[in-house]
Amino acid sequence: MGGQPERRTQTPLAIRVEGCARTFPDGVRALDRVDLDIRAGETLALLGPSGCGKTTLLRLIAGLDHPDPGGRILFDGEDVTALPIERRRVGMVFQSYALFPNMSVAANVAYGLKIQGMAPDMRRARVTEMLEMMRIAPLADRAIDQLSGGQRQRVALARAIAPRPRLLLLDEPLTALDAKLRDALRVEIDQLLRALGTTALYVTHDQAEAMALGDRVVVMTHGRIAQIGTPYEIYHRPAGRFVADFVGLMNRIRGTLSGDGVRCPGGIVPLAAAGPSHRPAGARRPGDGAPVEIQFRPEDAVVAAPGQGHVRGTVTASFFLGDRVRILVEGVGTTPLTVETGGRIDPLTDATLAAGAPIELRIQSAPLAPEGEA
Amino acid sequence: MTFFTAFWLLPMARLALFAADGREGWAAYLTVVTHPRYFESLVATVLLSAAVTAATLVTGGLSGVFLSRHRFPGRRTLIGLLTLPLAFPGVVVGFLVILLAGRQGLIGALSQSLGGSRIVFAYSMGGLFLGYLYFSIPRVLLTVMAAAEKLDPALEEAARSLGAPPLRILLDILIPGLMPALIGAGALCFATSMGAFGTAFTLATRISVLPMAIYTEFTLFADMAIAAAMSLVLGLLTWAVLALARSATGAGVAAAA
Numbered sequence: 071m072g073g074q075p076e077r078r079t080q081t082p083l084a085i086r087v088e089g090c091a092r093t094f095p096d097g098v099r100a101l102d103r104v105d106l107d108i109r110a111g112e113t114l115a116l117l118g119p120s121g122c123g124k125t126t127l128l129r130l131i132a133g134l135d136h137p138d139p140g141g142r143i144l145f146d147g148e149d150v151t152a153l154p155i156e157r158r159r160v161g162m163v164f165q166s167y168a169l170f171p172n173m174s175v176a177a178n179v180a181y182g183l184k185i186q187g188m189a190p191d192m193r194r195a196r197v198t199e200m201l202e203m204m205r206i207a208p209l210a211d212r213a214i215d216q217l218s219g220g221q222r223q224r225v226a227l228a229r230a231i232a233p234r235p236r237l238l239l240l241d242e243p244l245t246a247l248d249a250k251l252r253d254a255l256r257v258e259i260d261q262l263l264r265a266l267g268t269t270a271l272y273v274t275h276d277q278a279e280a281m282a283l284g285d286r287v288v289v290m291t292h293g294r295i296a297q298i299g300t301p302y303e304i305y306h307r308p309a310g311r312f313v314a315d316f317v318g319l320m321n322r323i324r325g326t327l328s329g330d331g332v333r334c335p336g337g338i339v340p341l342a343a344a345g346p347s348h349r350p351a352g353a354r355r356p357g358d359g360a361p362v363e364i365q366f367r368p369e370d371a372v373v374a375a376p377g378q379g380h381v382r383g384t385v386t387a388s389f390f391l392g393d394r395v396r397i398l399v400e401g402v403g404t405t406p407l408t409v410e411t412g413g414r415i416d417p418l419t420d421a422t423l424a425a426g427a428p429i430e431l432r433i434q435s436a437p438l439a440p441e442g443e444a
Numbered sequence: 445m446t447f448f449t450a451f452w453l454l455p456m457a458r459l460a461l462f463a464a465d466g467r468e469g470w471a472a473y474l475t476v477v478t479h480p481r482y483f484e485s486l487v488a489t490v491l492l493s494a495a496v497t498a499a500t501l502v503t504g505g506l507s508g509v510f511l512s513r514h515r516f517p518g519r520r521t522l523i524g525l526l527t528l529p530l531a532f533p534g535v536v537v538g539f540l541v542i543l544l545a546g547r548q549g550l551i552g553a554l555s556q557s558l559g560g561s562r563i564v565f566a567y568s569m570g571g572l573f574l575g576y577l578y579f580s581i582p583r584v585l586l587t588v589m590a591a592a593e594k595l596d597p598a599l600e601e602a603a604r605s606l607g608a609p610p611l612r613i614l615l616d617i618l619i620p621g622l623m624p625a626l627i628g629a630g631a632l633c634f635a636t637s638m639g640a641f642g643t644a645f646t647l648a649t650r651i652s653v654l655p656m657a658i659y660t661e662f663t664l665f666a667d668m669a670i671a672a673a674m675s676l677v678l679g680l681l682t683w684a685v686l687a688l689a690r691s692a693t694g695a696g697v698a699a700a701a
C-alpha cells in the first residue's frame with residue numbers, strides 16, 4: 071500500500087478442503103460436505119447470503135473449528151485437520167476488528183511477533199514497516215478506543231500480516247464501515263493482497279466486493295457451494311437461478327422458439343442476440359415451438375428509437391441513480407424487466423420515461439435456456 | 445437528601461461522638477489501633493478478608509470464565525448450585541462449616557477413619573476462611589460470568605491465530621479484559637468479609653475478628669466508646685478499599701456490600 075511493497079518471503083500456500091461438513095450440537099447443519107481448492111497465491115472470495123455457512127467454512131480452514139468426521143483440510147498437501155489454529159500460521163481479520171483494547175496500536179501489531187519470540191529491535195522494525203504499509207504510522211502510540219472504524223481495520227490488517235502468515239483469512243472486514251470508506255479500503259486491501267502474494271480467503275455477502283477482490287469467487291447457499299468461477303464467469307455464466315439473482319439483477323423473458331427468434335408477448339427477440347458463447351455448454355438447440363427462456367442483465371438491453379427495438383413494453387417506473395437511470399418495464403414477458411441507461415436523462419422531466427409511456431428495447435446479448443432451467 | 449441526613453449522617457456523627465465521649469475521650473481511637481488485643485483483631489480481620497478475596501477471585505474467576513465459555517448438559521443446574529450460598533444467612537453458613545469441619549464434622553470423621561487424628565478447624569481462622577469463601581464465591585462467579593460474556597470471543601481467537609498459547613491468552617487478553625469486573629467483585633468480597641457477623645458469631649469462639657470484638661465490647665463490657673471507635677475504623681477501612689477500587693476501575697462499584 072503506502073510504503074515499500076512487501077517482499078515475498080515464502081512460496082504461497084495451496085489449500086484443499088475435502089468433504090468437510092459441519093453439524094452443530096443443536097443439530098444445525100451449517101455446512102454440507104464441501105470440497106474446495108484454493109490455489110497458491112490467489113484471493114478467493116466467499117460470497118453468499120447471511121447464514122449460508124461462510125463463517126463456518128472459514129473457521130474450519132482457520133482451525134478455530136473442526137469438520138465432522140470424514141472431512142479433511144490440507145495445507146500444501148499436508149493434513150492439518152487436527153492442527154489447532156495456533157500452529158497453522160494463519161492471519162485473521164474480523165468484522166468486529168477484535169483489537170486488544172488493553173494494548174496500543176503498535177503493541178497490537180507487535181503481539182504476534184512477540185509470541186514468536188522475535189528480538190525486540192527486529193520486532194520494532196517490522197512493526198514500523200507494517201504501520202507504514204497500512205499508512206497508520208502516526209497512530210502507533212494511540213489507544214484502540216481513540217481510533218475510527220477505518221483506522222481500526224487498518225490496525226487489524228497490520229496485526230494479521232505482521233507475522234507473515236501463510237494464509238490470510240478475512241471475515242467481512244468492511245461490513246461495519248460506511249459505504250465510502252468501504253470502497254476506499256477495498257481498493258487498498260486489493261493492492262495489499264496483490265503485493266503480498268499471500269493466499270487469501272475473503273468472506274463477504276456483498277457481491278460487488280467479492281467481484282472486485284476475488285481472483286475467483288465461490289458462491290454459497292444453504293451450506294453448499296453453488297458455483298466457483300472468475301467474477302466474469304459467475305456474473306455472465308451463472309450456474310443457476312440462485313447465482314444469477316444473487317450476483318446481480320437478471321431479466322427473464324419466457325417465449326417460444328420460432329425460426330430465428332424467440333416469440334414473446336412484447337415481440338420477437340432474434341436468436342443472434344444470444345451469443346454462442348453464452349449458450350449452456352453441450353445444450354442442443356431445441357426445435358421450433360419449444361418453450362424457452364431468454365436471460366439478460368439490465369445493461370444488456372438498450373432503449374431503442376421507435377420502430378428500431380426488438381420488443382415493445384410500457385414503462386412502470388424509472389429511477390435516477392446518478393451514474394445511470396434504472397427503468398422498470400412491463401408487458402414484454404410475463405414478469406417485469408429492469409433495464410439501465412446512461413445518467414444523462416432526467417426521468418422526472420423526460421416524458422419518454424414517465425410511467426405508462428411506451429418503450430422499445432434492443433437486447434444485445436442474452437443466453438438462451440430451455441424453460442425452467444438455469 | 446433529608447433521608448441521607450436522617451439515616452446516615454446523624455447516626456454516624458453520633459457514633460463518632462460516642463467514641464469521644466467515653467472515659468478516654470478521642471484517645472479511644474488511638475486505643476483501638478495501639479492496644480494489642482484490638483489491634484490484633486483488626487489485623488486478623490484485614491488479613492482474613494484479603495486472603496478470602498484473593499482465593500475467591502482465583503476460584504470464582506476461573507470457574508466464571510470456564511462457565512461462560514462452555515456449554516454442556518447440566519450447566520444451568522451447576523450454576524444454580526454454585527450460587528445457592530447467596531440465599532443463606534451468615535449463621536447458616538457458619539453452621540454448615542461446623543457440620544463439615546467441626547468436632548462431629550465430616551472432615552474429622554474422614555481423617556480419623558483414614559487412620560489419622562480428628563481434624564477440626566471449624567472454630568479457627570481456617571473455618572472462618574472456608575465460611576467466607578463459601579458465600580463470596582457466588583458473587584464473584586456471577587460478576588465474572590456477566591463480564592466474560594460481554595468480552596468479544598474474537599479477541600481470544602485473534603490471539604490464538606497469532607500463536608498465543610492458553611496461558612498467554614489468560615494473561616494478555618482475559619485478565620485485562622475482566623479487570624474492572626475483578627476489581628469490583630474483589631472490593632465487594634473484601635467489604636463483605638470485613639463486616640460479616642453471622643458466620644463469625646457461630647464460629648469465632650476462640651478467635652477475634654473485628655465485628656465480633658465490637659459485639660463483645662458492646663454487650664459484655666458495655667464499653668460503648670471502644671465499640672464505636674472500632675466500628676468507625678472498620679467502616680473507614682472498608683470504605684477506603686471500595687473507594688480505591690472505584691477509582692481504579694473508573695466506573696461505579698456499589699459501596700454497599
Ligand SMILES: Nc1ncnc2c1ncn2[C@@H]1O[C@H](COP(=O)(O)OP(=O)(O)OP(=O)(O)O)[C@@H](O)[C@H]1O
Pocket residue numbers: 094095096098099100118119120121122123124125126127275
Ligand atoms: N455455534 C453454532 N451453533 C449452532 N449453530 C450455529 C453456530 N454457528 C453458526 N450456526 C448456524 O450455522 C449457519 C451458518 O452460520 P455462519 O455463521 O457460517 O453463516 P454466515 O454465512 O457466516 O452468515 P453471516 O453472513 O450472517 O455471517 C447459520 O444457520 C447459523 O445459525
Ligand SMILES: [Mg+2]
Pocket residue numbers: 124125126241
Ligand atoms: Mg459470517
